[in-house]
Amino acid sequence: MRLIGVIVLALVALTWADGPLPFETEDVEILNAEAGDNNYRLPEDLDPISYDIEITPYFTEETTPPGKSQFSFDGTVSIVFKVIKPNLNSFVIHENVRLVEGVRLFKTENDAVVPLLSGRQFERDTDHQFLKIYLDTGTTLEVGAEYKLLVIYVGNINETPLSRGVFRGNYKDEKGVTRWYLATHLQPTHSRQAFPSFDEPGFKSTFRITINRPTSFSPTYSNMPLEVSLNQGERTKEIFRETPRMSAYLVTFHVSDGFKVIADNDDKERPYRILARSNAEGQGKYALEIGTPITNWLSDYLKIDYYSMAKYLKNDQIASPYWASGATENWGLVTYRELRLLYEEGETNAVDKLSIGTITAHELAHKWFGNLITCRWWDNVWINEGFASYFEYFAMHAAYPELELDDQFNIMYVQSALSADSATSTRALQHTVNSPTEVTGHFSGISYSKGASFLLMLKHLVSDDTFQQALYNFLDDRKYQHAFPSHLYDAFEKALSESKQEIKTTEGNNLDIKSFMSYWVLEQGYPVLNVNVNREAGTIALEQERFFVSPTVAATQQVWPLPITYTTQSSPNWTDLSPVKVMNTKTDTLQNVPTDGWVIFNVQQKNIYRVNYDTETWLKIAQQLQTDHNVIHHLNRAQIVDDVFALMRSEMLSFQQYVFRLLDNVIKDLGFEVEPNEHVTRTLNRFYLLNFACNMGHQECINNSVNRFKSYKSGVITSVNPNLRRHTFCEGLRAGDYEDWSFIFKRRQESNNQADEVAMLRALGCTKNDQARNEYLKNILTDDVKAQDRLNAFTFFYMGDQSNAKFALPFIKENVKEIEKAVVLPAWFQNIFANIAGYLDEEGLKEYETMLTSIQTEYPTAFTAGNSAIASARANIKWGSDKVEQIISVVDDLSPTTTPAPSSSEEPTTETPAPGSATQYVFRLLDNVIKDLGFEVEPNEHVTRTLNRFYLLNFACNMGHQECINNSVNRFKSYKSGVITSVNPNLRRHTFCEGLRAGDYEDWSFIFKRRQESNNQADEVAMLRALGCTKNDQARNEYLKNILTDDVKAQDRLNAFTFFYMGDQSNAKFALPFIKENVKEIEKAVVLPAWFQNIFANIAGYLDEEGLKEYETMLTSIQTEYPTAFTAGNSAIASARANIKWGSDKVEQIISVVDDLTPTTTPAPSSSEEPTTETPAPGSATVAFPATLMFLWTALAIILK
Known part of the structure; x- marks a missing residue:
């Protein structure tokens, strides 16, 4: 049993260490996924090409004509799709609307009506949220041909944003008058509430949105700029430009009585605007100030300019008083909860102000990872959220390095991932989900924190230049398409090959980067690296085992490929973060290492594993912290604290090694x-x-x-x-x-x-x-x-x-x-x-x-x-x-x-x-x-x-x-x-x-x-x-x-x-x-x-x-x-x-x-x-x-x- 007598971690760390404290995490929706069957997925029989959606919303009695229900909307959707599978005499899409009034099917090449089954044109499967369309007896769809499906329906404007889909909210203006608005929150499985659709991220199409709003309301906002506005008396028809090819959950529209632009960079070529309720004037300045440099940095780093992704593409950010999450990355119109976008000098604290920056960076990063390319299915949501979480800190840090967010990343994501992934019931980054409940449950800390930490580890494994090139390869190859993890692996393999870089494993072989990445994506958990220093022989014995916070869990046979980085007391080097090797075996031994003093592994904690040392090494680290803590990098001081606490919880160390002092x-x-x-x-x-x-x-x-x-x-x-x-x-x-x-x-x-x-x-x-x-x-x-x-x-x-x-x-x-x-x-x-x-x-x-x-x-x-x-x-x-x-x-x-x-x-x-x-x-x-x-x-x-x-x-x-x-x-x-x-x-x-x-x-x-x-x-x-x-x-x-x-x-x-x-x-x-x-x-x-x-x-x-x-x-x-x-x-x-x-x-x-x-x-x-x-x-x-x-x-x- 390992037992350390003394460790001073916290005192010096508390008094003299570097960087800001971590932020609180609030307003996070965590759903417990329930087991379900796999019948919620659509077959890949059809490939959607384009949508035309028309919405006529009804709010209070004043805007609702006779025969219509308050807080509802009339909708029509026209979906053009291509047939992939032969001999189809029926097909299915998603819908979760109030009422389907009728469907019609046309062949696009000649607008010929395709007959549907008499008496059973369609069927609604509410359990699985399917709309099944039946063709007439003897009629089948032609492979390779394009068809247009027209659905007329009625939808709900939900009471709260927690129901997602299309929902309503209100606010009181400067005169105390209640003003209503309608917004959408369609991620991950709620576009079907707004319009019948192929509601899976892998199905990509273009969208043209038309809104018939009350004329007394303010102009509507959607993904794209307004193309045509037609006054039709009590209603105004607003037709928006066609979107780039994207997933249905990214569609959005915001119909309001009083929202407006409160901050604008006045750049027609690269527009960036902040939208909010009318009485939030002046609260958008900070969001505007940070948004443009972050967008520009991401465009430069990823080598694909945001504004080149589509003609007329805008970059609006809108603040909603009612919103179920922090923000959602709708293309062209990102929606935020107000406190995550609006800043008022003298009223907003520094924590919320900084959150505005990091969340903005997160959502802007989604324009590349999530919008331009999208995970094929939500089992790999980490492809969307891991990248966005990574750039949440590093894009904001690049634009504003004085905030030292690169340091905060360690606490907010690396250490969060280590904590979340230490249970027996944890999930791998890629995890099978089917039902909407399971999908929502997979938007979890693992997908965000471990996904982001995995990317940080990758960057330091292959170098920043190679990492950057791999991301460009990935984006360029899969733009406007869906992506599997294998596409990302291929991009890294190509970039690593082009760099002529060699990364050695324990056996001395060149690392197979695809196998490295696949193991980390498919395996749940992570290891603790046990370090035993033999000071007489000048060797260090390494052994890895899966880390569980519970001390009673049996050991597993998992062996991770671990990037090994370390530094020593005799030759301290805290800046070289490239690994000396990748340990892909259960045990390994380092030869000819200076062993007279302390040794610290996982330099700056850039890799996903904990470290436990032999007793003498712990004592030497403790002595160093006591005599001159500055010798040890502040991120490793934080790592030591986090590791020691976790090791004590798992009873791999006694609690004598933890400290509390110095506020x-x-x-x-x-x-x-x-x-x-x-x-x-x-x-x-x-x-x-x-x-x-x-x-x-x-x-x-x-x-x-x-x-x-x-x-x-x-x-x-x-x-x-x-x-x-x-x-x-x-x-x-x-x-x-x-x-x-x-x-x-x-x-x-x-x-x-x-x-x-x-x-x-x-x-x-x-x-x-x-x-x-x-x-x-x-x-x-x-x-x-x-x-x-x-x-x-x-x-x-x-x-x-x-x-x-x-x-x-x-x-x-x-x-x-x-x-x-x-x-x-x-x-x-x-x-x-x-x-x-x-x-x-x-x-x-x-x-x-x-x-x-x-x-x-x-x-x-x-x-x-x-x-x-x-x-x-x-x-x-x-x-x-x-x-x-x-x-x-x-x-x-x-x-x-x-x-x-x-x-x-x-x-x-x-x-x-x-x-x-x-x-x-x-x-x-x-x-x-x-x-x-x-x-x-x-x-x-x-x-x-x-x-x-x-x-x-x-x-x-x-x-x-x-x-x-x-x-x-x-x-x-x-x-x-x-x-x-x-x-x-x-x-x-x-x-x-x-x-x-x-x-x-x-x-x-x-x-x-x-x-x-x-x-x-x-x-x-x-x-x-x-x-x-x-x-x-x-x-x-x-x-x-x-x-x-x-x-x-x-x-x-x-x-x-x-x-x-x-x-x-x-x-x-x-x-x-x-x-x-x-x-x-x-x-x-x-x-x-x-x-x-x-x-x-x-x-x-x-x-x-x-x-x-x-x-x-x-x-x-x-x-x-x-x-x-x-x-x-x-x-x-x-x-x-x-x-x-x-x-x-x-x-x-x-x-x-x-x-x-x-x-x-x-x-x-x-x-x-x-x-x-x-x-x-x-x-x-x-x-x-x-x-x-x-x-x-x-x-x-x-x-x-």
Whole structure:
């Protein structure tokens, strides 16, 4: 057994490492694919050539003539296709429309009518979403001939974007008038909702779109420019130019009352425009600024100019208030959720601003990978999404290298892939899918993160020049066609051959690049490379084995081709990333290697494998980190942290090798204010770190936030920097009263910025005021929270304060039906019940179990999801509980003896954490980092500093760091009272959350109202998150209820539940009764079945053992009616209990190693005050502690240069 005595990883990484913190991942739809037959695929009997589609939409009564239904549309589609297979007397296409009124078939060469079977011209197979056309007896289609199929039909304009297809949304203009719009979201299997079609990515055609819109509406937008507009009285016919040859899911049209161009580069040859609702004027400037250079860089790098892909091709980006995902790559008209495209100076934080850039790069990359070439079928969706995810970071980095996104790629994608691909149930990149549910499920982290990481590994294997040439070969060979992985392999083989480059394997043979690529695409999982240094012989023995996070899984016989890179202490070289060989055997030995010092493999972590060293090598690495950490590359420091944590989870290493320290130094460096003209990465770092620190309970962070909030509310300052708002508003509301909450609530209602509106929704969830909490929950179920934000609103509430999840339980129980309706998608409904569990302690979990049991019959999926989440939550609680004592005892033995002097002598407002508690230890680590970063966003500071502060202050406040909490609460109070008129967006999360967590119902109502008034979607979501922090029972109940209303967008309802669980350690348990009583409403509100299950799965991770038991009881009560919820919930309960046990076993060992290996100078804490929140109970902060360690150390390993 390998055992390392000491490793200092995190301390040095945290204080001095390079790069910004990783971004949050939000608004991600994850569906659990269900097994299905293979009869959902179309036969390859026909080849579609072109479509003519005409749509006449009907909105409200004013635009709907007699005999037509509101929110429906009349459609006709004419499809020209070529016959491939002989003797066809019937054929099939996809359709999932409301009504098929008639079909006709013509032979195109002479327009002759082809007779169809009398009495049975067509048949609808709704189970498989097929439209079957029957030819008359004795009639067959002629092979090689072209035919035209005409279908007349009626379609639905769906209520929410979660149903995909054609959907409706609305917004209030500057006069408060409700304006309607229609949009499309057809990926991956929903073009059949808009028009009968060959709805598979491999079928490519051209499309001509015609829209008959109400004349009173604004001009329509589609893939191509408008060619003809004909005024026909009450209707205007708009005919658009023909698209390039593309897949049906890329078709789009946007019919609206009030959307317009808000930013334009005024370049007729290379047009780039930002489109949005009429009252978003001025919010498109940043998206315009970044879009053109990214497009140009991609055009140059890929050697195919975007604007050369088709005549008249445009490059519009449109912001939709309601959208089910981050964005979708429709050719010529990319559609984004507002907070992923619109930026408002002073209202949008650095995190959301950076996300605008990376998501824009992702969608623009799709123009080449996804649009120009497309995977033949969704089993290889990684071809689309892996490339887009790769260029998401590297295209944005190329255009804006100061953001250091090449470093962030390691955390966001490489380490995410390693985490996601370490389970026994993981999938290979190429994975068989058939049904729409299976297809949607394959749009998963593996396809994105492992696909992108695979490409990074390939680039460094073959060199950037060869990689670039291979991509050009691929695109040029398959443009306007579909592609299989074999086409990509051929392109790399050709480029490698032309480069005359030789890559050797273990046996000394030249690498077969096609075999290399095929193995990585077809095999699930990845290896850990075990390294044993023989210092006497000067050799290094290598052995690979598949890595599983579970220590009980049997070994496999898989052998990956591994690019081997390494460097040594005697000759450190961190820039040569080309492999010395590809290890394609189980074992190998390196000869004549300097072995007197340390050796580090997988240089800069560019390859997909973990590394485990012999004990002596681990010790030498630890010694180097302690004496001069800068000698080791910052990306390898981050790699070491990530690998060690994973190896400990798998029990390949003991937990003694993990570390947790130094938030204070980072905060000291970043400060609490946004500096003028600072680098964007500094702003982003502060944004993340201050939110992190405040949420951890870091007192200085809290104090700073609360003071800023008070200044803002009292009018002392007129605005809070958008990059400070999250923690400022949250802490202000957490520490504030109902009046504080109402202040933010009103501000949200008045906001014209969606990002700010969401941010305030998050902050409103931070209140502890019962009146505010009740109003927050109720408000989620109203139109004040967009349907897309309702799931998030619940999560914001859970996250807002540790008591919020439990507070929400009665509300959820009493409003299941309303929640189900409000979140729309069945999956989101399930997520409402899953997410809350993770925010409940054991007592809350027990209450939740009882609640779930009471709704089991009527809401079986909620019951299943909730019980699964309870299981996960208990596993997490057990993990933490089992490890905490071990961590602390060793710390006391190994930590420096110098006692830090407190910076404050104030009395604690709550109980003091027990001596040696994990929380107390974390606070010691936080103080110096917070001192370094500060609580304010500094003028012109680097974005990494802003991001560090953002993460750190949120972490510290949530951990109960008193200074962070006080700062946030004071800032919140200042903001609510008008002393300051705004909270920096990068401080809002922890400010609002702590303000609401410490506040009353009035404080909660303040943020609730501010969210309602917001005109910024990012701020709206941020405030939804903050509103979930409240401990006030009235506010918690209102928050939970509100999730199920139109006030929270359907797309945000799943997150809203999670925000509530996260908001306070008591919130998950509080939410149990609400969930139990509102299973049906939650199911309806979240719309997607998978999200409904996630509601029940997610909550488990926030419950302690008592809460998990309550949750189990609740799940039992709903088992019959909601079996999927029951299953999801119980599965999550098991996972939660396992995690709790693991964490408790290891915590003591973690801390001891940290203190033993970190510099001997002991930093003084920023405060001796106790947290204003309760000491984290087992299963609350303790639940998150191990995961928090991994996040904190890995992220901060690349913070500061």
